[in-house]
Amino acid sequence: MPSFLHIRTEKFPILVGEEDEIVNPGTFGKSFAQFIETTLKKAGFDVPFIVCEDWGWWVEVKLPAKSIGITCYRDQGENTECHFVCSPSPEKDRVWNWSKFRFVDIGSELAAIRKALWDAFEADPEIEFLGESDEMPLFGNSEHDGAG
Numbered sequence: 001m002p003s004f005l006h007i008r009t010e011k012f013p014i015l016v017g018e019e020d021e022i023v024n025p026g027t028f029g030k031s032f033a034q035f036i037e038t039t040l041k042k043a044g045f046d047v048p049f050i051v052c053e054d055w056g057w058w059v060e061v062k063l064p065a066k067s068i069g070i071t072c073y074r075d076q077g078e079n080t081e082c083h084f085v086c087s088p089s090p091e092k093d094r095v096w097n098w099s100k101f102r103f104v105d106i107g108s109e110l111a112a113i114r115k116a117l118w119d120a121f122e123a124d125p126e127i128e129f130l131g132e133s134d135e136m137p138l139f140g141n142s143e144h145d146g147a148g
Contacts, residue, residue: 003091005114006130006137007121010080011035023054029074032084033057036070036117043116059086061113065104066097070113075138083130085138088113 012031022028033050036059040047046062057072068088075083093107121129130137 003087004085004133004136005087005117005121006083006085006133008081008083008128008130009126010082011124011126012074012082012084013080021052023052026076027052027054027056027074029057029072029084032074032086033059033072035120036072036086039116039120040070040113043112045113045116063106063109065100065106066095068095068106068110070117073136073138083138085136086117 012029012035014028015030018028018030021030030050030052037047037050040059040061048060048062050057050059052058055071056074059070059072061068061070068090071087071089073085088110091110093110094103094105096102097104118129121127
């Protein structure tokens, strides 16, 4: 199953004060992470928090068997129209749960998360959904960085 959902939009600006929250320069994307958070809450998921990491934004999702995250990335351009990517972490259907000391199946929850995000991206006229990819489509994709 492809792990990266890729969009292009002007909908998610750099927020006032976001500069003070980012860990590394250029890791903006709080408004995108908030959109993911709201979308998943509307779909019935428990989303306790979002936080900036050194690579982008993390949206915590508490599943019955294990907490996971949705990683959120933004291209590092300063322009208003940007590419955004999100991906579940971990992306595997079966993951180790230390408290249960066994593998647990989260495949149906991952599918439901993917569907909720896919549907939200396609339903929003301000978002151009560019599709899914097995490889990270940002940071070196010549189609969007102007190199090709």
